[in-house]
Amino acid sequence: MIVASLAAIVLAADQFVKHLTIENLPPHEAVPVLGEFLQLYYIRNSGAAFSIGEQVTWIFTIAMAVVAGVIVWKATSVKSRLWATVLGLLLGGVLGNLTDRLLREPGFAVGHVVDMISMPWMIPAIFNVADIFIVSGMISVALLVVFGLRLDGTRERDHASVAEDAPADGHEGAAASTGA
Numbered sequence: 040m041i042v043a044s045l046a047a048i049v050l051a052a053d054q055f056v057k058h059l060t061i062e063n064l065p066p067h068e069a070v071p072v073l074g075e076f077l078q079l080y081y082i083r084n085s086g087a088a089f090s091i092g093e094q095v096t097w098i099f100t101i102a103m104a105v106v107a108g109v110i111v112w113k114a115t116s117v118k119s120r121l122w123a124t125v126l127g128l129l130l131g132g133v134l135g136n137l138t139d140r141l142l143r144e145p146g147f148a149v150g151h152v153v154d155m156i157s158m159p160w161m162i163p164a165i166f167n168v169a170d171i172f173i174v175s176g177m178i179s180v181a182l183l184v185v186f187g188l189r190l191d192g193t194r195e196r197d198h199a200s201v202a203e204d205a206p207a208d209g210h211e212g213a214a215a216s217t218g219a
């Protein structure tokens with residue numbers, strides 16, 4: 040439930056901001072929000088990050104659909120609220136850009152993603168709300184894996200200590216039953 044709710048909220052927020060961008064911002068013109076620190080800059084991106092792969096947009100559509108499918112599949116076994124939160128936010132971001140690829144011009148599966156957030160002092164990229172959740176989500180997934188938190192909420196070290204306590208042959212009471 041957490042995954043679906045958060046994914047829906049992120050998807051709605053992303054598409055709402057993109058709608059506002061299309062309706063209110065001039066294309067290819069910087070609109071300062073906080074000077075050079077933060078600008079709005081409306082573009083339609085046919086490729087991936089930094090417009091890489093503009094001629095193979097359909098591959099990104101397939102990749103995003105696969106990622107969304109894997110997240111939904113994994114979400115069915117999640118018992119950890121932290122994992123559910125991370126996967127929900129990540130799924131919402133993926134669905135935000137996938138929606139653009141499927142429904143925006145120039146056509147189905149090759150649509151251009153609407154980008155509008157620019158921080159030229161930091162990175163020379165223009166991104167959107169979905170991108171923020173995708174990047175943050177992937178960093179969070181990596182951290183959860185590094186810290187050993189499993190989808191069921193247990194930690195790797197919990198499983199390691201249980202394995203260390205168990206006899207190597209898997210027969211705990213064998214010595215006691217033989218009288219040794």
